[in-house]
Amino acid sequence: MTSLILFNGEDIVLHFQKGISDFIIVTFESVNKEGEAESGFFGKKPANKNGYNIIGITSKKPNWYLSSEMETALSLCSNITRDYSIIICFGYSMGAYGSIKYSRSIGATSTLALAPQYSILSSDCPLNDFLSGFSAFAQPGMAITSADIGGRIYIAHDPCEYVDTVHANLIAAQAEHAVHLFPFFGAGHQIIDYVKGSENFQKMMLSLAGKTKTDIVNVVSLIRRRQGSYLSKLFGASCQKHPYLTAKALLSKTFTEIDSVDEIYTNRTMQSALTGALLRQGYLFEASALIISNYLYAREGRYDNAFSDRDIRPSIHWMLTYHDWYLGYSVKNKAFARCDPFCPQGDALPVVIEQSAQTAYLMIDLLGRPTYLAPRSGRIVLIGNRSEEAQFEVVRHHEGTIFLRSPLGVIGARPDGSVYADSPNMMDWEKMLIVSP
Template identity: 30%
Template sequence: MTSIVYEDDELQAFWLDGPSDFLLIAFGDLVSMANGESFSVEVPATKSGIACLGIMAKRPNWYPRENMRKLMFAVSALVNRYSERVLYGASMGGHGALKASHLMQASTTIALCPQWSINPADQTTTGLGWPEYYKPELMADMAIKKEDLSGAIFIISDPGETRDEFHRQQICLRSVNVQRVDAYFCDHNVTPVLSGTTNFVEIITLCRTKEASRLQAVVNRVRRPHFFRKKALIEKGLVRKRLLTMRVGLHAIATDPLVDEIMRNLPDDLKFSVASDTTVSQLPAFSAFLLNKETSVIEKLKRSLAIFDQNSINISLITPFGTDVYYEHHSQELLHSPSDLRTTGCTPVKLFLRDTRLEIFVEGRFAKLRLPQLKAGEAGNELDFEMREAPRGRVALVRNGRFLSADPSGTISCDRKEASQWEFFEVRVTAALR
């Protein structure tokens, strides 16, 4: 059971008894401010039987030095019961743990993506981040110095996250006792990636025993399947190596729900950039993705279209003869032919996916769409068809019990009661250039 053992205008501290032979001193991050009821790692510390002093900030204050001195004086009788003290924190809490390591005579300090300083006066060519939180009356002396550090130090962060890496390098310059542990492709999300009681205990144990190589192996094992790592891989890959990322990502969607979720929720600017990339639209993988026989082609089509706004892509209907379907204004009919043989007055049809139905629109406000054998009153500006699976990753399109069919002569009709070769279409996705 926890109890509050210290409180002032900036900080709140909890005490948790436990049978462990060391004391864990944990600092909360920006995500969890002091609430008078609990501290940041209370759940895993309680489950693991670890005695803990949990220090929480009442606002984004990066644990002011004078407040920390007062806190340490107030709880010294409790802290001095333990000769081994392990300090732990992430981000703002990582800064607090490192800054207080000498004050609290830490044996080991574990910091996840910590800041060296957010004081603009300490800034060089690299932005320090979090400028909106800087308060000169509290943080003027916040930069971590050599004399602030004590004991073995482990910093776990992503070397590819430019800002976090800058902060880690600044801290490393001030102590020879820092062990770097890399959490590649985690960005600033190292804390949620490594969350969980089992990971928490394993990290603390390996840091206490100074087993950096084993700790690196644990971090690698935990991060590889995690959502945030995959998210970073995909989003950074789409910027740096777009074709490779799309090729791998499109095939992974069918078997990995995390990839599916990430691709569906790409940032809007990145989504549009990818959809407008002509090299991506020409990828064999883009078509192969739809034709993969391991998963329903309709399901794959739905998933792939969910990646992009449908206004950012073109959906083409390809006949068994390799030609695409278009609208001829003069005859007001759907026809098909190779694109290089078309005359003027031809418009590509616009296709939209609605669940398992494919809607065919004709561009032009007054255009009328006529298909032979349609019943009276069925002609109009819009037609919708039910999609059914067909051999070799293709689909058959059905309306009122009749199948859409492409004749070798170049006409399109909707009169077949059964589907065979001429009724099997490929649905192809390409970028809609703006």
């Protein structure tokens, strides 16, 4: 569908895209999109894909749509919307403010506002550092009032985001009968990142248009719970505090059937952190199942709790550092390095440990052959045979962790992914975990 520009002023641009729906959507673009005010608008692509009628209002300045040109834009807008009984306003952040501020003028039947502002005038409400940066565009009287509100207003906000929550409550206080607040936990201000996509857009718009039996609050809640990026963030926050529950959820059949979960399975930082937390707290069964599932996903693209299938267990014993990433060895640099055995990057190969009570051999698989690591001439080098030279001393800790020491010193890891092999100490951050299915 072709998008037309019906008005192009100094501040405001009015776009229109004709569709085949019996309702129309009016969107307001968010801040930091001023450079694209003429080339696009909020919701353009998903509306086009779903065949919806849509008007997109954009601004060439971060002015929260406080412009004398809005009168002209709204007049032109009404020439189109008067033919529709269902008018939906939709916006995020600055755009959410605009969608509520002009909801009555537009004749909106319903509005979905994601993390809106009540005002950006410091005397009206608290501002964070980001909003304070736009104070030059604030105007007295810009706060949303009951006279601005038309139709039913739905405001999504993260209750843990203090400023957004205050602004949402201030808006709700203007028209409690018309404004419905609902939480979007864990998203911060960037709620839009968790509901984007044509399919999600379709679900939300059809609900607001009354075309489905599910109300918009439940629709958005379901989208949130099934969004890979949201779940990845949620699991990342819970893996240290509740590793057992996180692993059980991650490995459940119900979870593996959720759409768009690749982002979680490929979040290697979260996966290795969860493995480390499970091992430290003694959940060996769950740690083993998680490792196997990661192995299956890397090998076959499926993520199952296959702990009972002994045939697919890789015969490996890797090393997990204090910072929850795997110990590797760079053949090119002849040094230890950060490594991900499930998703290799660069030339670092995973280090495998063969251990006895007090000694260990470290090796890598080089072209299908076990090649051992040995301290020599101040460096860790490759040697072809398992000799006394390749022995590392194992110093065990009561937590189940170990230190690895050679004549050069103790192996340790830094948060930035670098590894050293010459520490004279045995500090907490130099502890290693043996990872074995």
